[in-house]
Amino acid sequence: MKTFYKKFSEKFIEGLLMLSGTITSLTVVLIVFFLFKEGLGVFDKKPVEEGYVIALSKSNPLKTLSSEQIKNIYDQKITHWSEIGGKPDSIILFRAEDISNFYSDEEIGENFEGLSTCINRLVDSLPDIIAFFPKKYLAKDFKGHELTVDKVSLKEFFGGKEWFPTAQPSAQLGVLPLILGTLWVSFGAILLALPLGLAAAIFMSEIAKDNVRRIMKPLIELLAGIPSVVYGFFGLVIIVPLIQKTFNLPVGETGLAGSIILGIMALPTIITISEDAMRNTPRAMKEASLALGASKWQTIYKVVIPYSISGISAGAILGIGRAIGETMAVLMVTGNAAVIPHSILEPVRTIPATIAAELGEAPNGGLHYQALFALGCILFLITLFINLAVEFISNRKQHNKH
Amino acid sequence: MKMKSKVLIIALSLYTGIGVAQKIKGSDTVLPLSQKEAESYMKANKSAKITVTGGGSGVGLAALVDNSTDIAMSSRKIKMDEKMKLQDAGRAYKETIIAYDALSVIVNPANKVSQLTREQLEGIYTGKIKNWKEVGGDDLQIVVYSRESSSGTYEFFKDHVLNKKNYASSVLNMPATGAIVQSVSQTKGAIGYIGLAYMEKEVKALKVSYDKGKTYIAPSMATAKDRTYPIVRPLYYYYLTTVEKTVKPFVDYILSAEGQKTVEAVGYVPLTK
Numbered sequence: 001m002k003t004f005y006k007k008f009s010e011k012f013i014e015g016l017l018m019l020s021g022t023i024t025s026l027t028v029v030l031i032v033f034f035l036f037k038e039g040l041g042v043f044d045k046k047p048v049e050e051g052y053v054i055a056l057s058k059s060n061p062l063k064t065l066s067s068e069q070i071k072n073i074y075d076q077k078i079t080h081w082s083e084i085g086g087k088p089d090s091i092i093l094f095r096a097e098d099i100s101n102f103y104s105d106e107e108i109g110e111n112f113e114g115l116s117t118c119i120n121r122l123v124d125s126l127p128d129i130i131a132f133f134p135k136k137y138l139a140k141d142f143k144g145h146e147l148t149v150d151k152v153s154l155k156e157f158f159g160g161k162e163w164f165p166t167a168q169p170s171a172q173l174g175v176l177p178l179i180l181g182t183l184w185v186s187f188g189a190i191l192l193a194l195p196l197g198l199a200a201a202i203f204m205s206e207i208a209k210d211n212v213r214r215i216m217k218p219l220i221e222l223l224a225g226i227p228s229v230v231y232g233f234f235g236l237v238i239i240v241p242l243i244q245k246t247f248n249l250p251v252g253e254t255g256l257a258g259s260i261i262l263g264i265m266a267l268p269t270i271i272t273i274s275e276d277a278m279r280n281t282p283r284a285m286k287e288a289s290l291a292l293g294a295s296k297w298q299t300i301y302k303v304v305i306p307y308s309i310s311g312i313s314a315g316a317i318l319g320i321g322r323a324i325g326e327t328m329a330v331l332m333v334t335g336n337a338a339v340i341p342h343s344i345l346e347p348v349r350t351i352p353a354t355i356a357a358e359l360g361e362a363p364n365g366g367l368h369y370q371a372l373f374a375l376g377c378i379l380f381l382i383t384l385f386i387n388l389a390v391e392f393i394s395n396r397k398q399h400n401k402h
Numbered sequence: 403m404k405m406k407s408k409v410l411i412i413a414l415s416l417y418t419g420i421g422v423a424q425k426i427k428g429s430d431t432v433l434p435l436s437q438k439e440a441e442s443y444m445k446a447n448k449s450a451k452i453t454v455t456g457g458g459s460g461v462g463l464a465a466l467v468d469n470s471t472d473i474a475m476s477s478r479k480i481k482m483d484e485k486m487k488l489q490d491a492g493r494a495y496k497e498t499i500i501a502y503d504a505l506s507v508i509v510n511p512a513n514k515v516s517q518l519t520r521e522q523l524e525g526i527y528t529g530k531i532k533n534w535k536e537v538g539g540d541d542l543q544i545v546v547y548s549r550e551s552s553s554g555t556y557e558f559f560k561d562h563v564l565n566k567k568n569y570a571s572s573v574l575n576m577p578a579t580g581a582i583v584q585s586v587s588q589t590k591g592a593i594g595y596i597g598l599a600y601m602e603k604e605v606k607a608l609k610v611s612y613d614k615g616k617t618y619i620a621p622s623m624a625t626a627k628d629r630t631y632p633i634v635r636p637l638y639y640y641y642l643t644t645v646e647k648t649v650k651p652f653v654d655y656i657l658s659a660e661g662q663k664t665v666e667a668v669g670y671v672p673l674t675k
Contacts, residue, residue: 075528075567095566111489134486166551167568177571236581241588250543250591253574332581335574336550347574357550357577 035380038373042157045367046149047171053135054147054169057127062086064148067156070170073130081128089128095169096133112137120144132169152367157374163338163349165358165368173371177338179378181255181348182324185334188259188344189266189323194316196263197270201312204271205278206300217272224268232332235261240333247345253335255348261329266319273318277311278304313390320386324379327352351379423451424649428462428475429554431597432637435501435668436475442664443655452652459554466640467491472649474640477503477554478561494643499636500656502671504598504626505559507633508583508605510590515539517609517618520632523563526593529570534591546573547582547594555579558635559595595633598626599669626671634671 047067048054054070056062062085065073072078073091082088096119099108103118116137123131123144131144138146152173160174200220204213236253239260244252281304289299305312335347336357355372362368426436433456440452462474463484480497488495507523509515515538518526525531526544534542548569549556560566576582579600586592587604594605598621601607609618612632625631639656641649655661662672 071568112486136486162571164551164568164571236584240585244589251545251574251589253585331577336576337572337574339571347572349575357575358552362552 032380035373035376038370039377040374042173042367042370042374043152043154045370046151047173047367048149048169049171049367051135052132052169053138054149055123055131055133055138055142055144056147057123057129057144059127060086060145062147063145064150067149067152067170067172068160068162070149071162071164071167071172074132074169087128092126092129094122094126094129094131094133096137152371157371161340163354165362165371171367171371173367175351175371175375175378177340178349178351178354178375179382180340181334181338182350182352182379182382184255184341184344184348185258185262185330185350186320186323188255189262190316190320192259192263193266193270193319193323197267197315197319198274198312200267200271201274201278201315202300202304205275206296206304217275220268220271223264224272228265228326228329229332231261231265232329235329235333243345249345251335251347253333253347255334255341255344255346258330258334258348258350259344261333262323262326265326265329266323269322270315270319273315274308274312277308277315280311281307317387317390321383324383324386325352327356331356351375423453424473424652425471426452426454426473426475426639427457427465427471428473429459429477429637430456431477431503431554432475432500435637435665435670438664438668439656439661440652442660443652446655447651450652458552463640466495466642467493469493469642472641472645473653476638476640477635478557479636479638480640495640496643496646498639498641498653498657499673500639500653501637501662501665501673502626502634503637504621504631504671505555505595505633505635506598506601506607506621507593507595507610508586508601508607509593510586511604511606512590513539513606515608516606517611519611519615520563521614523610524565524567527559527564527569527573528567529572542591545589545592546570547585547592548573548575549579549582549595550575550577555595555597559633562635563595563633597669598623598671623666623671627674629674637670 048070054065060081062081065084069078069084073084074093076093078084078091080088080090096115099115099118099122102122103114107118108114116139119131119133119137120139120142123129123142129144130147149170157173157175158179159176160172161176162172162174163177164172204216208216235257239257240252240254242252243249243254243257243260285303285307286299289303290296294302330350331353334350334353336349336353337347338349338354339347341348355375358368359372362372426440433454436454440454444450444452459474459476459478462471462476463480465471466474467484467487480495507518513534515534518537522531522537526537527546527548531537532544534540534544548559560569574585576585576594579596582594582596583600583602583605586594587602593608601621607621609620610632611618619625619631621631621633626634639653641653656665657673665672
């Protein structure tokens with residue numbers, strides 16, 4: 001009977017452990033599934049807001065316009081139809097709310113009963129018009145023609161250079177500046193943090209005396225406990241003006257400021273994990289190396305680091321992970337201008353900062369919302385790729401050793 | 403058991419007063435004002451119960467459509483499609499302007515330029531004007547600061563100052579008004595816009611002209627009050643006519659002399675009678 005109970009409780013605990021493992025993996029899979037389901041929806045949408053139409057006069061030969069052309073027309077960067085292959089006349093812009101400039105309130109009606117007729121007449125009378133209005137007010141006998149706008153294409157999304165998700169009438173969803181911004185900042189952060197972190201880890205595990213280490217370790221761990229908003233504020237008030245003065249720049253909110261802040265934030269992760277890995281090097285191995293006549297530095301370089309390389313790379317991955325995904329601190333110091341950066345001394349906009357700043361006001365399920373989820377997918381793929389790459393490298397190293 | 407719950411219900415209704423709790427939702431700009439007004443209103447009327455939540459103008463108006471709020475506060479006028487949604491749902495609404503908010507255009511105190519026309523502002527924010535010497539200042543690159551696109555201020559500035567054109571891509575977007583003040587105060591060539599209530603000594607407010615440079619007006623409570631300062635936006639309350647009876651006393655309180663005093667204390671511009 002006793003053995004039965006023992007067996008039963010063992011099985012029960014086993015089951016419990018398996019269950020928690022399954023739940024964790026399932027959650028991850030579900031999150032990824034949800035992310036991609038929402039994110040990929042963006043390619044099924046048109047950049048023009050749902051329920052709205054853009055119409056031209058019947059006599060206008062143009063049948064379709066790209067999202068970028070529509071934006072430039074409404075920004076008055078394109079002012080003549082000839083610039084996009086039409087007649088040489090200047091373009092007349094019209095939005096539904098401009099209707100009161102053309103017709104009286106009585107004609108429009110209190111509840112917009114007359115609006116569709118008014119728009120119809122207006123589009124018919126002005127051959128150079130481009131009109132943007134709700135589909136509801138498209139008259140049955142509409143005398144103009146509706147402009148066809150293509151769905152958001154992969155090329156537009158990944159190759160586009162402009163990020164104006166709330167622009168009307170046509171949203172601009174070019175994520176290239178955001179991806180490049182994220183990579184620039186993260187790359188800079190890791191370039192700063194990795195050598196510094198490794199050096200500190202080596203010092204703490206191999207060179208520092210015990211009492212020095214006892215003070216340093218908690219100090220560095222304290223760095224991990226500071227909220228990211230505090231880092232951001234510190235960056236904005238101290239680092240941003242410092243960078244501006246040092247490099248004599250017109251503006252201090254740059255990718256470099258983000259890199260420095262993220263580098264500092266990634267340091268504790270890199271230091272603690274690599275230090276633990278180095279301290280796990282068996283004493284026998286180190287002593288053997290020293291006994292063979294190797295100097296202390298040679299032992300560190302030839303024995304300790306190769307032995308703990310997987311721990312060091314794990315620290316680096318987690319450090320990069322934090323750098324790429326960090327939001328608040330970056331939002332405050334990088335300036336968030338969605339332009340393609342040519343150097344690290346220019347303002348950049350990162351993917352996490354964009355999601356954090358914009359998701360709050362993006363209408364649920366709309367184009368902007370889905371575009372932000374698509375950005376989340378891209379971020380996920382970048383981190384996945386980095387993880388796989390590091391795993392591959394450290395695996396190969398281990399194979400070489402044996 | 404039944405008796406007990408009845409007592410409870412009676413007790414609860416006594417506690418909350420005759421009117422049901424009013425919910426106010428929407429713009430984060432109007433939020434501090436609504437909170438202050440609700441506080442002082444509840445102090446005067448012990449029976450009243452008002453809860454105020456933020457989330458943005460769009461959120462408040464959407465809540466009005468699906469009937470999850472009594473009053474929607476908004477820092478912009480109701481949009482065409484929101485109007486139509488309300489109409490589709492068969493709801494008639496009322497619009498009340500409760501206060502005004504003036505936007506100051508700010509630069510670094512070291513900047514020589516002290517006034518700009520609307521056209522020049524448009525040029526700067528759309529990226530056509532890139533150097534301060536083009537508008538009478540030093541040979542210095544202009545660094546343009548704006549709020550994030552989720553902010554109602556961003557939309558208002560775009561509609562009224564940029565003539566509905568899009569901002570240039572190179573504009574720096576800051577997450578909060580405080581961050582704009584901080585950045586402008588430490589960047590020599592900077593320009594930004596903030597609410598009048600956020601004005602600090604570390605930055606300089608520009609005079610603005612809306613008549614192509616004939617008259618330049620400095621932003622202040624006085625010029626905003628007499629409407630000579632042009633970049634002023636109304637702050638709105640929207641409510642359905644069906645709940646007019648319950649919300650009217652509170653709205654009237656805000657419009658009263660006492661309520662308008664609170665408006666000025668919070669830093670917004672009171673209505674002029």
